[in-house]
Amino acid sequence: MRRAMRYAAIWCGATVVAVSVSWFGVRGVLRNEFVDDVNVQPFLAPTIAPPDNSPVPAVTPTPRRTTKRPTNTKTPAPGKPLKVVTVKGGEVTFTLGDEGCRLVSATPAGGFTAKVARAEGWIRVDLVKGEHGTGVFCISHERRTDTWEY
Secondary structure, three states: OHHHHHHHHHHHHHHHHHHHHHHHHHHHHHHHHHOOOOOOEEOOOOOOOOOOOOOOOOOOOOOOOOOOOOEEEEOOOOOOOEEEEEEOOEEEEEEEEOOEEEEEEEEEOOOOEEEEEEEOOEEEEEEEEOOEEEEEEEEOOOOEEEEEEO
């Protein structure tokens, strides 16, 4: 029995060492490939307000019975289509047009904060509470939105 335990301990130790060496060799490549190639700079989102004489468009989310979060596309009377994404942390509204995405508003739910970042071709809005939150992406060239919970 003691001999079998010793072999099991040696095997576990060798496995841990092999996995650790592999991870330390691969993580730099993964970081360079997926993180370092994008220069993300935070910015202040412009506020788009309708003229004083025009009504404010009413956007109401519709619940769905799927695992995907509900999104709405509404077209206000004077403007471009609005894409409203409702997630656990609040609501984010974009316009999608020929020139790409534009952030209209980010409304965090109670206790959440909104952080906005953009790079050429996309906008990311994080609705964060503590260490957890949801990232809402608007990808210009694909004219679509996507969410990522963490």
